[in-house]
Ligand SMILES: NC(=O)C1=CN([C@@H]2O[C@H](COP(=O)(O)OP(=O)(O)OC[C@H]3O[C@@H](n4cnc5c(N)ncnc54)[C@H](OP(=O)(O)O)[C@@H]3O)[C@@H](O)[C@H]2O)C=CC1
């Protein structure tokens with residue numbers, strides 16, 4: 001199998017390369033941002049034909065990575081011939097290459113949830129226009145996918161996503177003083193910084209609810225969240241006959257990535273329509289995984305974690321509201337990590353931006369302009385709020 005990988009130096013990116021190494025896949029193109037030390041090691045090991053880096057490190061990268069073509073264009077990388085194109089970029093910057101890959105007919109294993117959150121319908125149009133396919137990597141969404149294979153999405157009564165509850169699920173009651181170091185300490189998963197903070201506010205689950213509705217074409221009112229501190233059950237489907245199907249597994253994203261690589265060639269060309277999948281050999285040595293212990297499920301606490309309700313609100317507002325929500329969160333999380341905003345300020349910035357978000361239909365231009373507007377408004381709110389709130 002020949003892979004293209006965007007976001008190769010991140011948490012999902014490096015684990016994708018673990019799977020590629022274990023299964024002996026060819027990696028023909030890589031895209032990274034600014035971590036040239038790691039990218040250089042990846043280039044030495046996997047020998048891609050072409051790599052992309054962020055514009056401001058292009059000169060440096062060309063000097064260091066002699067013998068390989070180096071560009072600064074993730075969309076060009078995304079369109080290159082490959083059996084599977086993995087998108088593991090973090091943030092809305094991952095939207096354009098997702099579109100480009102699908103319009104070029106690529107089978108995309110998609111970790112970048114922001115694409116489905118902001119542009120679900122457009123993504124499906126791009127897939128239809130170019131013959132591309134989509135398979136999710138996100139653990140809850142691969143869980144739904146794996147439960148949906150062989151079923152008809154019209155028989156779904158409810159899609160249920162589990163949330164770990166994040167590092168603050170059991171306290172402190174007052175979250176105003178929590179630090180970035182505390183927020184980054186996820187109880188169950190080892191992930192990039194942005195998604196880790198999102199897990200702490202529960203906005204990650206909010207984004208995942210929107211991602212889920214777009215991926216499977218199910219209304220938001222039928223996508224539910226349950227807090228499950230063990231993160232052993234990743235997702236459940238309740239069917240209209242009352243039966244439940246669940247996906248369970250160890251907290252190791254290499255399983256989700258390997259499944260996405262197996263499933264991508266028969267992936268979805270329209271929401272909620274996975275093809276049948278032949279699974280590859282085991283990765284990561286979990287065949288002996290002992291399913292022991294207690295599985296707990298709780299209602300999410302929307303008072304301590306208002307961001308989850310804000311995501312539902314943005315989804316109900318529709319149009320460009322999910323784009324505004326996403327942009328406000330990207331800016332606010334960065335400000336929190338830089339010590340310019342308190343933890344509770346993240347949800348306040350989102351709220352303030354949503355309150356001003358105009359109605360507007362979704363097209364590629366309105367997503368770009370809303371994203372730019374919401375980023376600017378978020379910075380203005382942050383400079384007024386400051387630390388701690
Ligand atoms: N980590 C996880 O377990 C999970 C992640 N996801 C989703 O997957 C996506 C990736 O998450 P994660 O791996 O944690 O994120 P990371 O922050 O660990 O990695 C982000 C990647 O994007 C790259 N990047 C940044 N800027 C650019 C740019 N301008 N051009 C090209 N690449 C760029 C980074 O490069 P560099 O570091 O070189 O600057 C890095 O390789 C997110 O959307 C997240 O929500 C979903 C489920 C689980």
Ligand SMILES: CC(=O)[C@@H](O)[C@H](O)COP(=O)(O)O
Nearest residue numbers: 138139163164165166199204
């Ligand atoms: C591994 C994965 O898919 C993450 O999105 C995970 O779900 C984050 O954990 P939370 O459940 O705490 O948001």
Ligand SMILES: [Mn+2]
Nearest residue numbers: 138139140208
């Ligand atoms: Mn997830």
